[in-house]
Amino acid sequence: MNEKKEVIFKIQNLRTWFPITKGAFKKVVGHVKAVDDVSLDVYKGETLGIVGESGCGKSTFGKTVMMLERATGGQVLFNYDGKFRDITKFNKQEMFDFRKKVQMVFQDPYSALNPQKKIYTSFEEPLKVHGMHDQSERESRMQEVLKMVNIQPDYLMRYPHEFSGGQRQRLCIARALEVMPEVLICDEPVSALDVSIQAQVLNLMKDIQKDLNLTYLFIAHDLSVVQYMSDRIVVMYLGKIVEVADSRALYDEPLHPYTKALLSAIPVPDIHNTKKRQVLEGEVPSPIHKPSGCAFHNRCPHCMEICKQQDPALAVQNAENGHMVACHLYAEQQKKLQEAQAAQTGQTA
Amino acid sequence: MGKNFDSKEIILNVENLNTTFVSDQKKIRIVKNVSFQLKRGKALAVVGESGCGKSVTMNSIMRFLGRNAIIKADSIQYNALRDGKVTEYHIEKIDKPHGPEMRALRGPEMSMVFQDPMSSLNPVYKVGDQVAEGLLQHNKGMTKAQAREKVLEMFRKLGIPDPEERIDCYPHQFSGGMKQRVVIAIAMICNPELIICDEPTTALDVTIQAQIMELLKDMQVKDGKSIILITHNMGLVAEMADEVCVMYMGRVVEFGSLEDVFDHTSHPYTQALLRSVPVLGLADGQKLETIPGATPNPADLKGGCEFADRCPFAEDKCRAKDIPMFELSPGHRVRCLKYSSFPLAEGEPAAAEVK
Numbered sequence: 229m230n231e232k233k234e235v236i237f238k239i240q241n242l243r244t245w246f247p248i249t250k251g252a253f254k255k256v257v258g259h260v261k262a263v264d265d266v267s268l269d270v271y272k273g274e275t276l277g278i279v280g281e282s283g284c285g286k287s288t289f290g291k292t293v294m295m296l297e298r299a300t301g302g303q304v305l306f307n308y309d310g311k312f313r314d315i316t317k318f319n320k321q322e323m324f325d326f327r328k329k330v331q332m333v334f335q336d337p338y339s340a341l342n343p344q345k346k347i348y349t350s351f352e353e354p355l356k357v358h359g360m361h362d363q364s365e366r367e368s369r370m371q372e373v374l375k376m377v378n379i380q381p382d383y384l385m386r387y388p389h390e391f392s393g394g395q396r397q398r399l400c401i402a403r404a405l406e407v408m409p410e411v412l413i414c415d416e417p418v419s420a421l422d423v424s425i426q427a428q429v430l431n432l433m434k435d436i437q438k439d440l441n442l443t444y445l446f447i448a449h450d451l452s453v454v455q456y457m458s459d460r461i462v463v464m465y466l467g468k469i470v471e472v473a474d475s476r477a478l479y480d481e482p483l484h485p486y487t488k489a490l491l492s493a494i495p496v497p498d499i500h501n502t503k504k505r506q507v508l509e510g511e512v513p514s515p516i517h518k519p520s521g522c523a524f525h526n527r528c529p530h531c532m533e534i535c536k537q538q539d540p541a542l543a544v545q546n547a548e549n550g551h552m553v554a555c556h557l558y559a560e561q562q563k564k565l566q567e568a569q570a571a572q573t574g575q576t577a
Numbered sequence: 578m579g580k581n582f583d584s585k586e587i588i589l590n591v592e593n594l595n596t597t598f599v600s601d602q603k604k605i606r607i608v609k610n611v612s613f614q615l616k617r618g619k620a621l622a623v624v625g626e627s628g629c630g631k632s633v634t635m636n637s638i639m640r641f642l643g644r645n646a647i648i649k650a651d652s653i654q655y656n657a658l659r660d661g662k663v664t665e666y667h668i669e670k671i672d673k674p675h676g677p678e679m680r681a682l683r684g685p686e687m688s689m690v691f692q693d694p695m696s697s698l699n700p701v702y703k704v705g706d707q708v709a710e711g712l713l714q715h716n717k718g719m720t721k722a723q724a725r726e727k728v729l730e731m732f733r734k735l736g737i738p739d740p741e742e743r744i745d746c747y748p749h750q751f752s753g754g755m756k757q758r759v760v761i762a763i764a765m766i767c768n769p770e771l772i773i774c775d776e777p778t779t780a781l782d783v784t785i786q787a788q789i790m791e792l793l794k795d796m797q798v799k800d801g802k803s804i805i806l807i808t809h810n811m812g813l814v815a816e817m818a819d820e821v822c823v824m825y826m827g828r829v830v831e832f833g834s835l836e837d838v839f840d841h842t843s844h845p846y847t848q849a850l851l852r853s854v855p856v857l858g859l860a861d862g863q864k865l866e867t868i869p870g871a872t873p874n875p876a877d878l879k880g881g882c883e884f885a886d887r888c889p890f891a892e893d894k895c896r897a898k899d900i901p902m903f904e905l906s907p908g909h910r911v912r913c914l915k916y917s918s919f920p921l922a923e924g925e926p927a928a929a930e931v932k
Contacts, residue, residue, distance in 0.1 A: 281782040282753075422627055422872070424872075425871065426855075427853040427854075431865055431867060434864075449782065450855075452856055455859070456859055479858050492787075494783055494812065495790075496815060496856065497815045501815070505787060509788075511784075
């Protein structure tokens with residue numbers, strides 16, 4: 229089923245390491261491996277959710293995909309009408325054009341809008357920068373995007389403080405949409421909002437996606453929000469992807485012990501829910517001193533000897549829906565699957 | 578305000594609490610006629626969006642508010658039970674919020690856990706000393722060594738690993754979850770009966786939230802503590818609470834047992850709140866319901882039901898005057914005219930006249 233879908237981002241072995249320096253000469257003594265060897269395909273028109281606890285590298289991943297953070301290694305290939313080009317090697321001008329295609333919505337709508345400028349000024353800037361020189365054209369575009377997010381066009385002359393949190397986040401989304409991007413990277417877009425406002429913004433984002441055929445990279449720590457928004461979900465732990473699955477499959481049949489624990493940790497607003505909660509012990513280890521082998525082994529209830537020595541690779545577990553998991557528990561099954569696939573391709577060749 | 582309850586059973590009784598803030602010569606009512614009772618050994622959840630007055634209510638009870646706050650109440654009664662003997666404290670009659678009477682209550686009787694563990698600890702003192710401070714203040718004659726023993730004991734109980742080493746660490750050496758455990762240790766060290774937790778896990782990850790909640794539940798079930806949990810997370814309410822108090826713009830709009838509020842949800846606001854939260858395992862294509870509009874500014878509220886402008890059932894009479902509480906079933910009270918055929922809740926008619 230994946231063949232039908234067009235890939236928009238092909239991320240291969242992406243690494244974002246931050247150096248830790250010491251002493252007067254800034255000698256590099258180690259690295260914080262915020263994103264470590266992440267490979268992923270993003271399909272056109274889908275919402276790809278990225279979840280994980282704080283410090284797992286999900287935000288850094290989002291920023292690296294946009295090249296707001298330099299990648300230490302690996303490639304990010306973007307689909308330019310069928311041709312893939314590596315954006316990590318773009319020069320300034322190419323980068324500038326690329327930014328029109330990929331836009332970002334940030335977590336805190338209070339600090340994302342300049343408090344001293346009218347919405348009009350904040351909204352005009354991206355259009356000016358990207359070469360829309362006619363003022364009336366700019367104005368009509370601004371009004372168009374405001375209509376999309378259900379904000380009255382005459383509010384353009386107001387200042388950010390005159391808006392509520394939900395309205396501000398809608399303004400941020402509108403500003404991102406101005407340059408007609410193909411991809412929107414949303415970094416915790418609703419976590420600063422009240423529950424009743426969250427639903428408004430989430431529904432709005434879904435509607436806009438349908439209308440404009442946008443691709444979303446939806447980064448959040450709240451698994452229930454991500455599950456509501458996403459078609460596919462990536463679970464990250466300490467800079468690595470531990471599981472990728474369709475959002476339904478992830479909920480019905482989580483494979484990785486970490487995903488299971490994450491799902492069971494979420495309190496359910498249903499008093500007849502009798503599911504026994506599985507409480508994870510300990511905390512996320514520091515990304516500077518990552519545990520050897522599988523990074524999750526010291527909190528894992530199924531930890532085996534091999535987990536302490538060898539880092540499991542992300543492999544396909546279910547060929548039908550593309551469910552991938554990185555865990556030694558499933559190594560045998562995955563091996564069989566790979567062998568079967570290899571045999572199949574051998575036959576056809 | 579007749580004394581119609583058993584002070585052995587009820588630990589905290591609040592009647593018609595009003596908190597008004599004075600700012601720019603304007604008076605803004607933030608908490609309006611809040612009444613509730615907390616049963617001993619039970620957990621009460623106070624839910625609502627930000628700005629609904631849930632934290633101000635609790636801070637009014639603890640008398641933590643600044644000079645610009647005017648607190649008026651018919652009764653804020655705390656009943657301590659020690660060795661089978663009940664001692665009543667009338668907090669509303671205490672004049673000085675920082676005087677000895679209030680200080681004697683805070684710590685040994687009732688204490689509070691705050692939202693942000695990062696900012697509720699002093700960064701320049703060792704955590705052990707911060708926890709011991711309350712002990713030394715409230716037990717004259719206790720030596721530092723004795724206090725240290727007690728702190729170690731508390732750390733062990735709260736599951737802080739290597740307490741002997743960690744007791745001499747500074748807050749920045751702790752992770753968020755561990756810091757919150759230290760804050761809970763500060764609240765627990767004088768062995769209070771009532772613990773008020775103001776969004777204790779909002780700043781924490783879900784897996785850590787699960788650990789902290791397990792800890793609080795343990796304290797309630799094993800040690801018989803009474804807990805007030807302030808939160809906006811309906812999932813936590815379902816897991817933790819025995820009784821639920823839903824607040825909107827300074828008023829209690831629904832109060833009842835967990836079953837009342839979740840299975841017989843009655844107030845339109847509670848109904849909308851429960852339906853607008855994304856739940857795991859929603860069917861594909863199922864849409865979240867939204868509450869139209871935003872919470873109003875408490876300074877420009879007109880009379881009548883505060884929720885009327887966002888309510889799908891609102892009628893003209895909703896905006897006419899303040900809405901009283903109706904009692905749908907024993908203990909289940911709702912502030913909505915949809916239920917005007919039910920009897921008025923106790924003590925309500927007089928309160929409803931207040932403008």
